[in-house]
Amino acid sequence: MSAYNTIAFKPEHCDGCNACMTACATAKAGSADIINSRIQIVADGDSFELAMCRQCGDPKCVANCPAAALSKDDADGVIEWDGSKCVNCLLCTVGCAFGGIVYNAAAGHVVKCDSCGGDPACVKACERGALTYLTTANIYNEVGDLEDLFVPGLAGCQGCNTELIMRHTMRRIGPDTVLATPPGCIPGMGSVGYNGLTGTKVPVFHPLLTNTASMLTGVKRHYKRQGREVNAVALAGDGGASDVGFQSLSGAAERGEQILFICVDNEGYMNTGMQRSSCTPFGAWTSTTPVGERGAGKTQDAKNMPLLMMMHNCEYVATASTAFMEDLYDKLDKAIAASKRGFAYLHIYSPCTTGWRFPSQENIEVARKAVEANFVMLWEFNPRDGLKLTRDVDNALSIDEYLMALGKYRHLSGDQVAHIQATVEKNVGFIKGLAEGRHPAMAQAMSGRA
Amino acid sequence: MSAVLKPKPKAIVCDGNEAAAWAVTLARVDMVAVYPITPQSSLVEYLAKFVADGKLNAEIVDVEGEHSVLSVLHGGVLAGARAYTGTCGPGLAFMFEPYLRTPGLRMPMVMSIVTRDTLTPQSVWGGxxxxxxxxxxxxxQMYCETVQEVLDTTILAYKVAEHRDVMLPVNVCHDGNYLSYGAARVELPTQEEVDAFLPPPSTNWHAALDPSRPMAIDPLTGGAGGPGPSLFVRYRKGQCAGMQNALAVIEQAHEDWARIVGRRHAPLVESYRMDDAEVALVTLGSMTGAAKDAVDEARDRGQRVGLVKVKTYRPFPVQAVAKALSGVKAVGVVDRSVSFGWNCGPLYQDVIGALQFAAQRPAAMSFIGGLAGADITTDHFGRAIERVQALAKDGQVGETVWLNEKD
Structure with missing residues (x-):
């Protein structure tokens, strides 16, 4: 699947001025009457919602059309309507969940957004920045304008997403930072360095695998005492966070130290040779849970680190995935802000091409499938609003589709797959329950307010 | 000469743990990290109280274990803080990982070890x-004999640790139970005196985590190729040189302290009634008081007995020990711990090593006492003296003597 340019809407910036609709109606129908606009901003309580064609990857309107009047253009991703074929049955409007294709009385047929050929009038009319035209490049370029705080040529494995996480997060966080990279893939790539050479442009250090959060505590506290604003940031692997480093992490979270702790979860000790960690999922092959006559991968479920951190009532906790970079950036911004008030914990899933055994070019796709199958859930938490899903997957991909993409699961028996499926369902139920406030005792405990 | 009389120093009665807390306060420490453990606990309670009362203007970090105690201080020192903590026994064992790393990163800080015997057998008492x-x-490592010496040495230790020729962490060891809880009259130096003695903190000029001076702290170093081997040797040799430099710096710091505060402690070793001594005891820490009494009793009987107290144990003052003991016929070294590998006391091992450099090498034997809070009384020392006198006559170095074996 390719990525296409798209019109993005940020309701928090919208004041309902209708300028976008006026511009669209003018451009497309030659009239300022917003009834003719192909973008509709709809009031939803105190906020606004966008009704417009999403140029879906798997468009229901196209599937519903019996006359082949709708088709997706592979080049630019826009769904095109062909008036010469349309039979005006309106089945396309039934298929669309976004109000993206509707019957227009003045025109006498359905109308939909065509992105104005890549120069949308609505975006130009929006003065508040609620509408932006996101090109596939500028998602990255926006961050790319910021200085890359690592040198070129970090020695990650081919296709490694952790390098992407490192570069993009540190760009966002900026140079007034002290960065801790405990032993693992991240310093293994040369971020701290070797024999006098370093890969990082900000102060960086190897903590022990055990004491990342404690060393950052000392750094941050002393700068606070001096009245200096310095970000204290960890880029740690799941082993150092969830196993031997968990005590110091828990201690710092409990004390509310002003630290941003990013756990880059590749589900094991991948730098050391792909051994099991407590974040390794059930059934996974690792070099210490090998597959043989009597062994069939890990026999326990993964520890749910982000939930454990949430129960510390941190200022901010979120999960993120490299397949959803905008979501990741949004959470990173919130985490940076939260770390100036208290402890912020970001758990980013980072598939490991080497240790999980899949072709290096499929990394983002594997990350996406994990989310689409609900194997990884994207959510965020703060003590005031509780837990909120940031990507609610309703029609989840079959777990098989995710598991079978990875060599580390290739040996799984039907029973093992059933166990994983059941664990995913249980987890989805639990997290969604938290999001919907269906666990009042949990919600109360979470809030820390009796 | 000025005719103005120096005001009488302020005297308080306190135990060793409170004395250490006063020293931390007077040394204007920036950061203390604390976790309680017997017999250190009252020390961190004093620190917390001093902070709560506004006496001690330090960032106090109450962490979840000793491993984090030292780790927090690592962060603090790399950001430029003057740092302090105290621990002992199992707490010291738990913080071993960052403890191991502290001198290699050349982090000047001070940590009291309120000495305690180690597990197992389960024990909470001194040793x-x-x-x-x-x-x-x-x-x-410096060992204290008295509560006053605890206070003075803890301040002195910062001058040693932060000296540019040293840049190493210092353990001020004061004996659990005897010094931690034993109260004594202690003279408090004034803040002006301590300020005149101790310059402002200078802890991270060489290695810092500071966005205004970006650098990588502790990259991989060594390996078999490229610059690795020689670079690693340079770090290690530098560390050893800092340790050796400390000997002169410790002497100078004690001299400066005596000049400003008017109180003099022996910096490396103290020779007590050694002038014409034929036999000598060697001691460490608070046992020295009782040992000096035993020496006095022997002297009263006309016996030529002396004592050498080791104050600075690491770096080991090889030359000073060799010089102090050169000329006696026999030496008895009294340890409050054991060397499992040698079936003797560890100080004994050091002393016999140093005696290789003595002009006249006396015979020496090992005594072990005071384990897990046991008393070493003047009677024990009296028996030790008799045994060493026998050694002086026959030159027969016997088995290690366990002083409390038949108590």
């Missing part, structure tokens, strides 16, 4: 086994 177990890690 030197904890501090002795970490004697080869690269921290400077």
């Amino acid at each position: 030197h086994q904890d501090a002795m177990s970490v004697r080869e890690v690269g921290w400077i």
